[in-house]
Amino acid sequence: MKVLVTDPIADAGLAYLRDQGHEVETAYDLTQSELLDAVGDANALIVRSGTEVTDEVFDAAPELIIVGRAGIGVDNIDIDAATDHGVIVANAPQGNVRAAAEHTVAMTFATARSIPQAHARLSNGEWAKGDFLGTELNDKTLGVVGFGRVGQEVAKRLGSLGMDLVAFDPYISEERADQLGAELVDDIDACLDRADFLTIHTPLTSETENMISDDELAQLEDGYVINCARGGIVDEPALASAVEDGILQGAAVDVFAEEPVDPDNPLLDVEDVIVTPHLGASTSAAQENVAVSTAEQVVAAFNDEPVLNALNAPSVDKSAFPRIQPYIDLADTAGEIAVQLFDDRVEEVEITYAGDIADEDVELVTASALKGVFEPLEWQVNAVNAPRIAEDRGIDVIESKSRSAEDFQSLVTVTVSNDDDSISVCGTQFAGNDPRIVRIDGYRVDAVPRGHMLVARNEDSPGVIGFIGSVLGEADINIAGMFNGRETIGGEALSVYTLDDPVPDEVLTRLNEDGRIIKTTYISLNGA
Structure with a gap:
């Protein structure tokens, strides 16, 4: 395999690649045009912060398997483009x-x-x-x-x-x-x-x-x-x-x-x-550590082994993937909803699998749920590094399974909690890849998770839903779908609104000023 190195790294990293039998070409200070020519037959590209790895670079590199960043920051790498081209992006966050x-x-x-x-x-x-x-x-x-x-x-x-x-x-x-x-x-x-x-x-x-x-x-x-x-x-x-x-x-x-x-x-x-001129990682030991770590990840990618610090490359057994694939995004969404509804410090995340999904290898689904929970924390978080983030931050992760799934074939529940409070969000897949949120904090709902949602806790009394709809309408916010759940008549209810538009703070303020409204939370999903 050919490895192109376009920014200087420690010799130990280059030596490791050569010892593993791979061809290493170093070409520093390339113009963008020269880079496009040089990367054409490369199987791996190793960079630091000096090389801009753009969508154009990925277009010019049909044989590229992995981009290794010898360091932590990946602002110079278009990760979305890498994912679109099926290229792993990995960094070396611990070496320095x-x-x-x-x-x-x-x-x-x-x-x-x-x-x-x-x-x-x-x-x-x-x-x-x-x-x-x-x-x-x-x-x-x-x-x-x-x-x-x-x-x-x-x-x-x-x-x-x-x-x-x-x-x-x-x-x-x-x-x-x-x-x-x-x-x-x-x-x-x-x-x-x-x-x-x-x-x-x-x-x-x-x-x-x-x-x-x-x-x-x-x-x-x-x-x-x-x-x-x-x-x-x-x-x-x-x-x-x-x-x-x-x-x-x-x-x-x-x-x-x-x-x-x-x-x-x-x-x-x-x-x-x-x-000082950005010297934080400038020690010989740190540079050697990140070079070797990056080289090891390149070799792992060549050998189809797990890439520990991959930023965009979740993996699972090919034969099992079709069965768990619909639940990967669902778990991510449930985690995003749960953490945005949970207005406190997260100390524990529990992912519960019930029904048919409980028979599968769900490690990737669990990681995706963690990704959803941690999304507001670090933009680099994904299904690969989310478990490590939880470990680094001392957040307990619990995975449990049950064959019973109420009225559903499979059910995934994400619960975020600390010693004082918790909130759970349950999701399932209907036929034809139709994801639904079916329970929030114990309330039965039926919500299609999409870009903009409003979750309202309110008194179960006449006119409340109409009031919420009127306020949203006056703000020119279109309601795409709505479901109201309650435990007892006249008690507390929870309603979920799927919206076509974001909800400004002033709209939330107006809603919360009404005495019948206990709390409203605007939720954005998938970067909306």
Whole structure:
């Protein structure tokens, strides 16, 4: 097999591929036209962040089996196009975790003690001992926003140095936080209010872009910010102003919204802001780890073996696939609905199979259900990496089976819960690949899961359904389908509306202002 490597990786990865008997061609700094020519007969493509792997590249590479990203970020790879072309995309998310954590710790010390600034002054012949009064980390509080792999490694290291740990992450269990000596708080404001030092370890998504801006920085008065995660999470002009105006004592930044960084970036002009050029993964050990990990996944793909860090390649026995295929998307949808209805921290996910589906190998269906639950967390999540995300975040996953399926041939139920609350969503398949949601939190319903849904808990009294319909109609939101379920006459009811349009916040507010409405939840499915 031929492997094309278009960005430099450690020699250990290249050697592993050659030792396995594969041809390796290195071609760096290619133009897009040159890349299209070079990839034509490649079976695997290995890149870092310098190569843009577009739909055009996949069109030009009919023999391509896998794209390996020697690192974690895959912003430069069109994963949807890869999937359309049947190409696996795999990254190496663990190889540089330790390096990123250690760089974060180094940046924390550097900003707390003004090490680069003091070095610069002394190098220029100035003995400025009296100008630098540092901050000790001992007995200070470290706020960690994003308690995944890197965040946990940072917490271990700084916690052992005497820092108190406060973490905010809606998708980490209290048990996992307790294991690491961290107090888990319910919202980012609580984390900011407590933190003397704030370190960020979340992916960059539409939800996290500029998540830390003027108001958040004001809550950290006299504190420090360290960002070695992704550029764009912290509002750079706001951070520069906060440090320059004395609201913060200092900051350390390794990542930028635009890289290479613009020379006019305001962070570069503030003395108490330490900057490094995205060095978090730049250690020889980390580079060797990600190179070998990527090479191993390429070889696994060549051998038709599981690709551990594949981002788009769920697998199952070919003969069993037709029987479970209809339930893969159904489980994903049930998970999406459940987590959007569950307004609390998820600590446990249970997937229950009843009826004929219980006789099948449902590992892939379970993973798909987890994908649906975790979809709001990380845009990279899929049926392959969802179980690992659950493990990393200490979320218990329970799979159970039963031969009895009430009135259905097969039934899949996804339940999300913590010690205080839970919610369940049940789905089935009717003949002809017709997915239905048939029970929500114990209420019998019959809803076709599609792009936009409104779930309303309300009093079972005359006029409520008409009121909801009128409000939606006045907002020019078309109702495609509706089902009302209740347990007792005059008690509480649950109604599900399948809609052609999204529901704006102001419409939800108007609905919830009515005394007969207990709660309404707008649900978007499949990226709608």
